[in-house]
Amino acid sequence: MVTENDYGQPVFYVDGEELEAFLKSELTESKGYGYEWENEKVTHLHFRPITHAFGNVKTVSFAKHNGRHFEDAALKIDVKEDGTPSIEGNEITVIPSRENLYKRNKGLLEVDILANKRVLIIGLGSGGSPIAVELAKAGVGQFALADFDRVELHNLSRHICTINDLGRLKTDAVADAIMGKNPYAVVDKLPLDINKNQDILEDEIAKADVVMCCTDNNQSRFITSQLLVKHGKVGIFGRAITRAEGGDVFIARPGKPCYFCLLGSDWFDQSAEEITNEASARRAGRIPAYVSAEDAEAFVQVGLGADIEPIANMMVKLALVELSKGTDSGITSLEDEFKANYYIWANRRERQYANWGSFHNTDGMPTIMRWYGIDISKDDNCAVCGKAEALETDDSFMESLKSMGSDNFSDLSLDDITTSES
Ligand SMILES: [Zn+2]
Numbered sequence: 001m002v003t004e005n006d007y008g009q010p011v012f013y014v015d016g017e018e019l020e021a022f023l024k025s026e027l028t029e030s031k032g033y034g035y036e037w038e039n040e041k042v043t044h045l046h047f048r049p050i051t052h053a054f055g056n057v058k059t060v061s062f063a064k065h066n067g068r069h070f071e072d073a074a075l076k077i078d079v080k081e082d083g084t085p086s087i088e089g090n091e092i093t094v095i096p097s098r099e100n101l102y103k104r105n106k107g108l109l110e111v112d113i114l115a116n117k118r119v120l121i122i123g124l125g126s127g128g129s130p131i132a133v134e135l136a137k138a139g140v141g142q143f144a145l146a147d148f149d150r151v152e153l154h155n156l157s158r159h160i161c162t163i164n165d166l167g168r169l170k171t172d173a174v175a176d177a178i179m180g181k182n183p184y185a186v187v188d189k190l191p192l193d194i195n196k197n198q199d200i201l202e203d204e205i206a207k208a209d210v211v212m213c214c215t216d217n218n219q220s221r222f223i224t225s226q227l228l229v230k231h232g233k234v235g236i237f238g239r240a241i242t243r244a245e246g247g248d249v250f251i252a253r254p255g256k257p258c259y260f261c262l263l264g265s266d267w268f269d270q271s272a273e274e275i276t277n278e279a280s281a282r283r284a285g286r287i288p289a290y291v292s293a294e295d296a297e298a299f300v301q302v303g304l305g306a307d308i309e310p311i312a313n314m315m316v317k318l319a320l321v322e323l324s325k326g327t328d329s330g331i332t333s334l335e336d337e338f339k340a341n342y343y344i345w346a347n348r349r350e351r352q353y354a355n356w357g358s359f360h361n362t363d364g365m366p367t368i369m370r371w372y373g374i375d376i377s378k379d380d381n382c383a384v385c386g387k388a389e390a391l392e393t394d395d396s397f398m399e400s401l402k403s404m405g406s407d408n409f410s411d412l413s414l415d416d417i418t419t420s421e422s
Helices: 016-024 128-138 153-158 170-181 198-207 218-231 259-263 278-283 293-299 305-324 333-337 395-403
Strands: 011-015 029-037 042-046 056-064 075-079 085-087 093-095 118-122 142-146 186-190 210-213 234-241 246-252 342-346 372-374
Touching (some): 016 075, 042 075, 118 128, 118 198, 128 142, 142 170, 153 305, 170 186, 198 218, 218 234, 218 246, 218 259, 246 259, 246 305, 305 333, 305 342
Parallel strands (some): 056 075, 118 142
Antiparallel strands (some): 029 056, 342 372
């Protein structure tokens, strides 16, 4: 059993940038706030109140060497001339400032360059939410987050958000998760349906360096794809298949095949896509209207978060390579590896992956837990990037999208997958 005593000496942290601002100011003393994790002897000290916190809040007094403490403060912090803070002679850890927070990534990533890159993430579910946090951990400094859903109980098993986030807009909860990793990140929140707010989406795509499309319907992918082509932007699309038996990732680069070239190819299997949300699947026409709410439950079949993570991870790597292009980063070698535009992954040899090779005896077949890259070629008649006139998102086009599907994963061999850059 852990007793209170096992926590040892109390520990304190103070925000480096707030402390620096105090040192530079004319002030000799300042009031503050101490947020203590109940019974854990851990206290985070701030000069400004934080917007949301769990734990006991204590009043704090910060004083420079020539300053005087506020007598009624519960915690009295002395700040030496060299900027070192202490409490009753005990050390306080200073949380590094902006320039130093992600210096461990230096050498591998150009942290300063990433800090100025902007990523738009459309859809903050089991794919989009871990992508947001991973990119923040890598040092990406600017985000736009689009999703109109709230965090619900059924999300918890596959989402980065916690039980404390229930009911919150995903844009708010994921923004906080990003800020928890990088408090200097700039996060713009778009809690709206992009299918109905295409003008706003267009502005955001025009501003973004990379767009991550993590939605679960082809309408949003179509709209996004059109705008990516129009603005010459890089877009990365990811999907999970049925119960996350596998998934796929597509990267649309300017002037190269777009997502709808993929959709028109033999590789794309719309019918196998995972249905995670009844309302969304109904909107996309993937659950027929005559199916009752009760029976619709059977359509909603989700996989494990652990099976989604590889897909999200691949999307993050592709994004970091794109964002780091032209810099002398430690991941430059990946530019030569990620030449294909379509990547497929299987978690289990089930359904469309049933005929894949065994992990230990591949027999010339693809196997689970390995990525395979494929070159999808440009479709000259593509409705989005081809020579034909671009289509509007009218109902008949959306109907034709809904009926698209093929089953080419089932008899796939490695010969099909070995690709060459055209
Ligand atoms: Zn196209």
